Amino acid sequence: MNANLAFDFTVNKENNTINVKREFAADVALVWDAYTKSEILDQWWAPKPWKAKTKRMDFRNGGHWLYAMVGPNGEEHWAIANYQDIQPQKRFTGLDAFSDAEGNVKADMPQSTWDVTFSGKGDHTLVELSISYADLAQLEATIKMGFKEGLGMAMENLDELLPRLKK
Amino acid sequence: MRRDVFQAIADPTRRAILLLIAVQAMTPNAIAEHFDTSRQAVSKHLRILTECQLLKQEQSGREIYYEVNATKMKEIDKWLEQFKKIWESRFNQLDHVLLTLKNKKS
Numbered sequence: 001m002n003a004n005l006a007f008d009f010t011v012n013k014e015n016n017t018i019n020v021k022r023e024f025a026a027d028v029a030l031v032w033d034a035y036t037k038s039e040i041l042d043q044w045w046a047p048k049p050w051k052a053k054t055k056r057m058d059f060r061n062g063g064h065w066l067y068a069m070v071g072p073n074g075e076e077h078w079a080i081a082n083y084q085d086i087q088p089q090k091r092f093t094g095l096d097a098f099s100d101a102e103g104n105v106k107a108d109m110p111q112s113t114w115d116v117t118f119s120g121k122g123d124h125t126l127v128e129l130s131i132s133y134a135d136l137a138q139l140e141a142t143i144k145m146g147f148k149e150g151l152g153m154a155m156e157n158l159d160e161l162l163p164r165l166k167k
Numbered sequence: 168m169r170r171d172v173f174q175a176i177a178d179p180t181r182r183a184i185l186l187l188i189a190v191q192a193m194t195p196n197a198i199a200e201h202f203d204t205s206r207q208a209v210s211k212h213l214r215i216l217t218e219c220q221l222l223k224q225e226q227s228g229r230e231i232y233y234e235v236n237a238t239k240m241k242e243i244d245k246w247l248e249q250f251k252k253i254w255e256s257r258f259n260q261l262d263h264v265l266l267t268l269k270n271k272k273s
Contacts, residue, residue: 007258009251018250022258026265033268034261040268044260047253 006126016138020129028120031127032089035116038065046070055101061086066103080105081114091117096131110138175219180204181212185221185235192225192234 008021024031034040038057045052049072056066063083068076080099086092093116098109105111112131119126175181180202187193187201199209213233216222220239225232 020254024265030268043264047256
């Protein structure tokens with residue numbers, strides 16, 4: 001990771017919110033596109049070796065993004081993001097939920113509210129994400145699920161793989 | 168009220184106290200000297216941190232020293248680190264994508 005780019009990650013269990021701040025070495029127009037255009041999101045949204053695959057993207061107030069996280073063995077986990085308040089190149093909010101391939105929300109799975117803000121600083125952009133869950137149990141379930149479903153495992157595999165690839 | 172470690176670290180003063188004591192065990196008075204807030208406020212933070220088992224008390228003569236409970240701290244680290252890694256991985260990928268897009272433009 002580029003050491004010059006600020007990265008801050010905090011979990012606030014009092015209000016069930018995850019706060020992530022990250023700076024990117026690009027202007028706000030480009031970073032905004034990367035967060036809001038599905039053809040770019042597909043290239044980075046899933047942590048390796050998982051891949052994000054967009055089925056539908058309609059980025060406007062009341063629109064949604066229906067996508068799958070596709071695992072190395074082809075397993076698919078569908079999710080839907082419903083966009084609520086979009087202020088171009090400044091901020092967007094939305095509701096994120098697990099769904100089936102048709103976008104039907106799985107009500108028994110954790111749901112979260114997203115608030116993403118963008119601050120341009122010349123050729124750098126600061127992105128602040130705030131992800132809130134209705135209750136603590138949902139936050140914990142999300143984190144546990146992420147790992148149970150192999151994300152954590154995959155990452156450890158990658159950590160092992162990388163030094164070998166460098167040789 | 169049941170306390171847990173995540174409540175404990177949600178507060179900036181409590182995080183500062185943990186950082187301070189991580190270097191060396193300290194008495195409540197010595198800790199309070201590092202903060203502008205009242206001694207009572209610092210005592211309350213110390214009590215919460217102790218209830219969450221993040222701090223341990225050691226009696227030395229008449230003085231009580233607070234020290235960090237390393238085992239409990241590792242628990243939090245482990246939990247957060249896993250989630251943080253996902254985001255790091257994501258953002259590193261985004262760095263590459265942004266670079267590619269910039270190069271295409273110029």
